[in-house]
Amino acid sequence: MEIRSLEGDSFETLAAAFNDAFSDYAVPANYPTEYLKNLLLRRGYRPDLAIGAFDGNRLVGFVFNARAGARPHNGGPGAGPTHRRRGSPAPPREA
Numbered sequence: 001m002e003i004r005s006l007e008g009d010s011f012e013t014l015a016a017a018f019n020d021a022f023s024d025y026a027v028p029a030n031y032p033t034e035y036l037k038n039l040l041l042r043r044g045y046r047p048d049l050a051i052g053a054f055d056g057n058r059l060v061g062f063v064f065n066a067r068a069g070a071r072p073h074n075g076g077p078g079a080g081p082t083h084r085r086r087g088s089p090a091p092p093r094e095a
Helices: 011-021 033-042
Strands: 002-005 051-055 058-068 071-079
Touching: 011 033, 011 058, 011 071
Parallel strands: none
Antiparallel strands: 002 051, 051 058, 058 071
């Protein structure tokens, strides 16, 4: 698992991850790429502030951070069903 900025990732990648993250909800997400792109940009999406969790080349979790004027805000977190509740590795202990 790699955690990194979403800067440089396509809206197609973001839409696939978003739709996967909300695929098992009572009303599943099925947003076309262009719709999600417009929604995120309208809300001030900043890929340089956004973070993704990648399993290989696949985006499996994200926080779409945004900035509205001078105020940064969380534009939407999500994680794919296959990668939820798996915990995180413990930080290394100092000897």
